[in-house]
Structure formats: structure tokens, C-alpha cells
Amino acid sequence: MKRGSYIVFILFTVFVFFPLLTTCHRTEKKQVVHNFDYEQIRNRGRLIAITDFNSMNYFIYKGQPLGYQYELLQEFSNHIGLPIQVIVQNDIHEAIHMLNTGEADVIAMNLTVTNERMKVVSFSVPITSTRQVLVQRKPGISGNSGMVLATPEFVKTPAALAHKLIYVQKGSSYTDRLRNLSEETGAGIKIKEVPSTSEDLVEQVARGDIDYTVCDENIARVAAMYYPNLDYSVPVSLEQNLAWAARKDSPELLGILNSWLGSFTRTTRFSVIYRKYFDNARTSSIVNNEYFVLRTGRISQYDELIQKYSAQINWDWTLLASLIYQESHFNPNARSWAGAYGLMQLMPSVLDQFGIDTLASPEKNIEAGIKLIAYLDQQFDPSIPKDDRIKFILAAYNIGLGHVWDAQRLAEKYGQDPKKWDNVEYFLIQKKYPRYYLDPVVKNGACKGDLAVQYVKDVLHLYHHYSNIIASLEK
Structure with missing residues (x-):
């Protein structure tokens, strides 16, 4: 090909195909969702x-999901009669993007209400308010290690922040506030945005890794309970409102949320929840506990055993941990009124079946439980999808295989697919009524199937939170 023709060919390729490629790339991006409001959510x-997951908003402690935002979400869930699915996202910009592309319906964080954010989300009525404060080390005060850390110049006023390097959470409102403060005072503040959470940055100040950060005063106050060398006496903003956020095209959801918040935030229950996480000296003992998952990554002292044996049945280890917590709260000496033993609450007959003594070690108890789960798994049609299959196994673990089989037979008799949990769940609940437990296809009599159905929901609810937090820590 001649040089001139080659150049023409290249230019033709660039101008014709490049726009097509970039157009294709753009179409892969998620678009803003429209017309998905409360009715569609219901x-x-x-x-x-x-x-966001941290030691105040959402975390696992001694096997239980806890947190200020988590408890508020549970209260709102009870109010609207819908279960809540929690997604963890500590990056505020990404959280707003996920909201506007339909991956979520609300952002339940301590979001500072700002003009910039109001352009892209609809804020709820204020839930609380706080100031932004500078966090630094006190001169001559030792940290948790007992050592007195080197202290930079102690800042007493915002004007003294001139030329200081301040670390802040990426995407937070602290950046804008510091920029405005820098212009207001002519201080020339150096701002470094990092992907760490405000809580992480406060801890870094306490350890001496960095000298300054800015965060909400309520966060700093809690941190100072377990880091006595922290000072947060210098405000860098006036009082600012904190709220939740919804999409701009969800006015019905926002109205319901605002109506509930307007009344709930005036109740004693709200005050109790708030004080529990922001005005409670026991917070330090929770954060420093071995089974505060956010800090240690551990759910229980049996995590290694649970991971080892869950692999034998191809279960996520946090699912098995959820079952064990539901059964015994990780107490190896637990014994039920019916005589079930140990971490996995196995009946003596089951332990005998697998050659294990009732006083055997926690590991042996888990080993027997795994064998029981594997046995139950083999009793169901292999074509049942994994998500439904787990529900069948959990129900059988709780109430007995025979009752689940009965519910499957009832589902089939009434023209429902016996391989779908939603169908079987319904008939398991009906087995407390004579019309159903006296049916000829029922071989195991009456049962309180509603308790087994709730058991399945409780285990999977806990599993959702365990996997949420552990997955976030592993990123």
C-alpha cells in the first residue's frame, strides 16, 4: 500500500470506528434509573x-450485626413492613452513583447536607446535626500503647492551620469545608484526600501515623473514649445537618421516610439508639474486643475450624458461622431443653450416628454437624438450585427432614413445584392445621413449620451481614 493511501486508511479507521467504540463503551455504563419509587420497591x-461499615454505623460484634445506622434501618423496616437489604459502601461518591443507577433505594449514612449534594440527591429531613472538627494529638499525653508520641504544632484556632497537611476521607464534605476555610482565612491549608474512612484516619492520628484530620464531632468524641491522646476542641465549621438520601425521582419514598423520621427522631427509642453508639463509654470495650469484626476480622474463636469444615460441604464459611450462631451463639457448652448439645446443637442420637460423644470437643461437634448437613443435602433432588437448596437444608436441620418432605409432597399435590422453596415454605407453615397434617400425603404429622421458616430467614439474614462485613474487609 502506498504511503498516502495508508495514511488515508488510518484516518478513515480512526474517524469511523473510534466513535463507534466509544459509543459502545458509554452504553455499558449504568444509566440513571427513573420512575422507581415506593410502589415499585414494595x-x-x-x-x-x-x-458504611465502621464501629458506629454498621459492624459485627460477638456474632451480631449492630450499629447506629443498622438499628435505624431496622426501625424503618418495621415501620414500612419490608425487609432491608444492606449494601456496604464506604466511598460516598460511589454510594451516590449506586443510588442514582438503581442499585439501592436510600443511603443510610451520616451525610452532611450540602448544596453540591442537593443537586444529585434528595435529602431526608435532618436526623441529627454536628460540627466538623480538627483531630490532633494532645501534647505530652500517651496513647493506648503507653508511649508519648511526638506531637506537631498544637493547633488552637482554624487560622493556625496555615500550611498544615490535613488528611480527609475521599468524597467527604470535609474537603470542601477545608477549601472554603483556606480561602476565608488565607491559610493555604494542604489537603490530602485518601480512600480511608474518617474513623481510620482518626486512629492514624492517635497512633502518630499522621498529624491531623477532620471529621464530624460525634465521631471524634467516640474515638476520644478509647484514644485518650486525641484532641478535637477546634471546630472548623458551624453546626451542620446530617441526613439520609434518596433519588430525586423517589418523592413517595422520601415522603414516607420524612414522615417516619419526623416522628421517630423525637422518641425515647431514637435517643436510646443514639446514646448507645455516640454517648456510651462502653464503646471502647466493644472496639477493643477480640470479636469486634471490623478491627480483628474475626467473628468467633472458632473461625478457623468453621472455615476448615465448611469447605467440605462447599459452603461459604460465614453461612456456617451464621448457622452456628443461631444454634448456640458460639457457646460450646450450650444445651437445649430438648437435649441438643454443643456449638451445632446436635441431638445425642445424631452424635451417636456419627460416633461422637456428647462431651466431645467443639471441633468434633462441628465435624458431626457437617456430616449431618452433607447427609441432608443428599436427600434432596440434585436439580434444586443452590440458593433454594440451602433453604431446604436449613429447614431440615431445624425441624427434621420428614417435615420438609411432607411439605414438598403437599406442594406437588396442590400443583406447585416442590423444588421451589417459596412453595414448600408455604406448606411447611400450613402443617400446623389439621386439613394439612391429616392429609394422606403427610407422613410425619403436625409441626410448627412457621418456626422453621423463621429459622431459615434468621440464618440467612445473619449470613447477609456476616458476608457483607467480611467481604468488605477483604477488599
Whole structure:
């Protein structure tokens, strides 16, 4: 090909195909969702909420999901009669993007209400308010290690921040506030945005890794309970409102949320929840506990055993941990009124079946439980999808295989697919009524199937939170 023709060919390729490629790339991006409001959320059957995981808003402690935002979400869930699905996202910009592309319905964080954010989300009525404060080390005060850390110049006023390097959470409102403060005072503040959470940055100040950060005063106050060398006496803003956020095209959801918040935030229950996480000296003992998952990554002292044996049945280890917590709260000496023993609450007959003594070690108890789960798994049609299959196994573990089989037979008799949990769940609940437990296809009599159905929901609810937190820590 001649040189001139080659150049023409290249230019033709660039101008014709490059726009097509970039157009294709753009179409892969998620677009802003429209017309998905409260009615559509109810039809879906759950509210999806984004929150951040830290020692105040959402965490696992001694096997239980806890947190200020988590408890508020549970209260709102009870109010609207819908379960809540929690998504963890600590990046505020990404959380707003996820909200506007339909991956979630609300952002349940301590979001500072700002003019910039109001352009892209609809804020709820204020839930609380706080100031932004400078966090630094006190001169001559030792940290948790007992050592007195080197202290930079102690800042007493915002004007003294001139030329200081301040670390802040990326995407937070602290950046804008410091920029405005720098212009207001002519201080020339150096701002470094990092992907760490405000809580992480406060801890870094306490350890001496960095000298200054800015965060909400309520966060700093809690941190100072377990880091006595922290000072947060210098405000860098006036009082600012904190709220949740919804999409701009969800006015019905926002109205329901605002109506509930307007009344709930005036109740004693709200005050109790708030004080529990922001005005409670026991917070330090929780954070420093070995089974505060956010800090240690551990759910229980049996994590290694649970990971080892869950692999034998191809289960996520946090699912097995959820079952064990539901059974015994990780107490190896637990014994039920019916005589079930140990971490996995196995009946003596089951332990005998697998050659294990009732006083055997926690590991042996888990080993027997795994064998029981594997046995139950083999009793169901292999074509049942994994998500439904787990529900069948959990129900059988709780109430007995025979009752689940009965419910499957009832489902089939009434023209429902016996391989779908939603169908079997219904008939398991009906087995407390004579019309159903006296049916000729029922071989195991009456049962309180509603308790087994709730057991399945409780285990999977806990599993959702365990996997949420552990997955976030592993990123």
C-alpha cells in the first residue's frame, strides 16, 4: 500500500470506528434509573440501603450485626413492613452513583447536607446535626500503647492551620469545608484526600501515623473514649445537618421516610439508639474486643475450624458461622431443653450416628454437624438450585427432614413445584392445621413449620451481614 493511501486508511479507521467504540463503551455504563419509587420497591419486596461499615454505623460484634445506622434501618423496616437489604459502601461518591443507577433505594449514612449534594440527591429531613472538627494529638499525653508520641504544632484556632497537611476521607464534605476555610482565612491549608474512612484516619492520628484530620464531632468524641491522646476542641465549621438520601425521582419514598423520621427522631427509642453508639463509654470495650469484626476480622474463636469444615460441604464459611450462631451463639457448652448439645446443637442420637460423644470437643461437634448437613443435602433432588437448596437444608436441620418432605409432597399435590422453596415454605407453615397434617400425603404429622421458616430467614439474614462485613474487609 502506498504511503498516502495508508495514511488515508488510518484516518478513515480512526474517524469511523473510534466513535463507534466509544459509543459502545458509554452504553455499558449504568444509566440513571427513573420512575422507581415506593410502589415499585414494595412490589420488589425489599428496601435496598447503602451504609458504611465502621464501629458506629454498621459492624459485627460477638456474632451480631449492630450499629447506629443498622438499628435505624431496622426501625424503618418495621415501620414500612419490608425487609432491608444492606449494601456496604464506604466511598460516598460511589454510594451516590449506586443510588442514582438503581442499585439501592436510600443511603443510610451520616451525610452532611450540602448544596453540591442537593443537586444529585434528595435529602431526608435532618436526623441529627454536628460540627466538623480538627483531630490532633494532645501534647505530652500517651496513647493506648503507653508511649508519648511526638506531637506537631498544637493547633488552637482554624487560622493556625496555615500550611498544615490535613488528611480527609475521599468524597467527604470535609474537603470542601477545608477549601472554603483556606480561602476565608488565607491559610493555604494542604489537603490530602485518601480512600480511608474518617474513623481510620482518626486512629492514624492517635497512633502518630499522621498529624491531623477532620471529621464530624460525634465521631471524634467516640474515638476520644478509647484514644485518650486525641484532641478535637477546634471546630472548623458551624453546626451542620446530617441526613439520609434518596433519588430525586423517589418523592413517595422520601415522603414516607420524612414522615417516619419526623416522628421517630423525637422518641425515647431514637435517643436510646443514639446514646448507645455516640454517648456510651462502653464503646471502647466493644472496639477493643477480640470479636469486634471490623478491627480483628474475626467473628468467633472458632473461625478457623468453621472455615476448615465448611469447605467440605462447599459452603461459604460465614453461612456456617451464621448457622452456628443461631444454634448456640458460639457457646460450646450450650444445651437445649430438648437435649441438643454443643456449638451445632446436635441431638445425642445424631452424635451417636456419627460416633461422637456428647462431651466431645467443639471441633468434633462441628465435624458431626457437617456430616449431618452433607447427609441432608443428599436427600434432596440434585436439580434444586443452590440458593433454594440451602433453604431446604436449613429447614431440615431445624425441624427434621420428614417435615420438609411432607411439605414438598403437599406442594406437588396442590400443583406447585416442590423444588421451589417459596412453595414448600408455604406448606411447611400450613402443617400446623389439621386439613394439612391429616392429609394422606403427610407422613410425619403436625409441626410448627412457621418456626422453621423463621429459622431459615434468621440464618440467612445473619449470613447477609456476616458476608457483607467480611467481604468488605477483604477488599
